[in-house]
Amino acid sequence: MIDFVIEAMVDALFVIDPDGCVTMANSAAAHIIGCSVEQLRGKQIASLFIDGGSGLRTVVRKRIGDGDILRREESFLVASDGKKIPVSVTGSPVLDEKGDLKGIVLVARDVREVRQLLADNEAEIARRRKAEAELLAVNASIEEQLAQSRQMLLLAERRATLGTLAGGVGHELRNIAQIQVAAVDELAHVLKTNGDLAAITRQLLPDLERVGEHITQHGHRLIQLARPGPDHVAPIDLNAVVRDVVAMLRLAGKLGRVDCKLLLPPEQVTVTVNRTRIEQILVNLVTNAVDAISGAGGVTVEVEPSADGSRVVCSVRDTGSGIPSDKLEKIFEAFYTTKGENGTGLGLSVVREIVASYGGMLTVQSELSRGTTFTFDLPR
Ligand SMILES: Nc1ncnc2c1ncn2[C@@H]1O[C@H](COP(=O)(O)OP(=O)(O)OP(=O)(O)O)[C@@H](O)[C@H]1O
Ligand SMILES: [Mg+2]
Incomplete structure (x- = not known):
């Protein structure tokens, strides 16, 4: 057995x-x-x-x-x-x-079979570990690519913004250049007609100085766009800026036959801002107001303190064409224009950007065929 x-x-x-x-x-x-x-x-x-x-x-x-x-x-x-x-x-x-x-x-x-099983098992574990490592590597590379794409999108966004702002600066420089051209024309005319050269020079000199100042500041602005830094701000009298801008626009022939009325408080209205930027706002709003008026009409620029006195409210009112209600948001978009070749559509987007940079708001009220009012506020 x-x-x-x-x-x-x-x-x-x-x-x-x-x-x-x-x-x-x-x-x-x-x-x-x-x-x-x-x-x-x-x-x-x-x-x-x-x-x-x-x-x-x-x-x-x-x-x-x-x-x-x-x-x-x-x-x-x-x-x-x-x-x-x-x-x-x-x-x-x-x-x-x-x-x-x-x-x-x-x-x-x-134990060959057992060993083979163990070896197979180990090989399988190793294979899985390798696959896991490969998966992790692929994951990491996808995440890296995502981060890169995000970075590129941010960069593209920033470039587009800078492009828009640089376009805005170009737009301002073109406006200012027109003032200089008008001043030079006037000087040439007085010279040619043997007019009162001293009187016209006295009249034009401050404007030409302002043009130079503008071009310098806009040059700085372009440099800042390439290498962003703080805008130079200083206390200025808003009343004075409004008067100067309207005078400059009149000189440039930008007001045409439009009657421009100023409603300014008798006392100085001090705001601590960058003068060129405020001039940019006013140039754009008044130019738009004038453009909206065909034939006779009027533009009123008003400055008044806010209800609680902590801010200054400025409005530019016209008796022009008005804006259709479905376009009231669209007008603030960069490159939206109804002026064809004559407009870049950058004016309002730049104005809104500047006002926002001072913590203010730009608003619009409009009635077709009756007119439009743009209002913005600045800190005192
Ligand atoms: N006061 C206004 N009355 C009627 N429409 C206006 C007024 N202001 C702006 N708009 C409308 O908003 C659009 C955009 O204005 P924005 O200032 O941004 O550009 P633009 O005036 O067309 O071009 P640019 O400023 O380069 O001359 C204008 O084309 C116009 O249709
Ligand atoms: Mg405009």
Whole structure:
């Protein structure tokens, strides 16, 4: 019966005598090694097993010799073709009734399949780790690309804004140049007609000085746009700025036959702002008002303190064409114009930007065929 059990075992079984000589082996052992059971009998166990390090033999001799049990020792069986077959060896001593060592029973389990499974498992883990790392790398690169795109969009946005503002400056320079051209024309005319050169020079000199100042400040503004820094602000009298601007526009022939009325408080209205920027606002609003008037009509520029006195409110009113209600928001968009070639559509967008930079609001009220009022406020 015991023979059948031994034969039925899947694991290789060797019984060796105390000298390490095989006295018995089963078919599984013969099968793994690739020989017959008979050929195994009498072989030295040392020739069947090899192992690195201290070696099974030492362990067998020492541990089992001392009556120990050997549990799952990693070793190799040497097949007859020389191949090394990984096995897990369990060994136990066979003792006689006196307790003397009569032999050793060694059971070797072929662990190739288990090892292969482990190796496959490890390969699978490594493959997954690699895939995970690749995914992380792809993620990182997508995030980097997103950040780059965001940066590029911001840059494009800023360039567009700067382009609009630079266009606004160009628009102002063109307006100012017209004043200078008109002044030069007038001087040339007085020279040609032998008029009162001293009187006209006295009259034009402050305006030409203002033109020079404007061009310088607009030049600064362009530099600031390229390298943004704070606008130079100083306390100025808003009444004086309104008077100067209207006078300049009149001189430039920008008012035509339009009657321009000023409603200014008798006392100075001091605001701490950048003078050129305020002039920009007024030039644009008054020019628009005049443009809206065909034939006879009037423009009124009014300055008054706000209800609580903390701010100054300025309005530019005309008796012109008015603005259709569905266009009341559109007019503030950059490049929106109904003036064709004669307009850039930048005026109001620049005005709104300047007013907002002082924490103010630009609002419009309009009635078709009756006229329009633009109102803005500034801090005192
Ligand atoms: N006071 C006004 N009355 C009627 N329409 C106006 C008035 N002000 C502005 N608009 C309308 O708003 C549009 C935009 O004005 P904005 O000042 O921005 O540009 P523009 O006057 O057309 O061009 P630019 O300022 O370069 O001369 C004008 O084309 C016009 O249709
Ligand atoms: Mg305009």
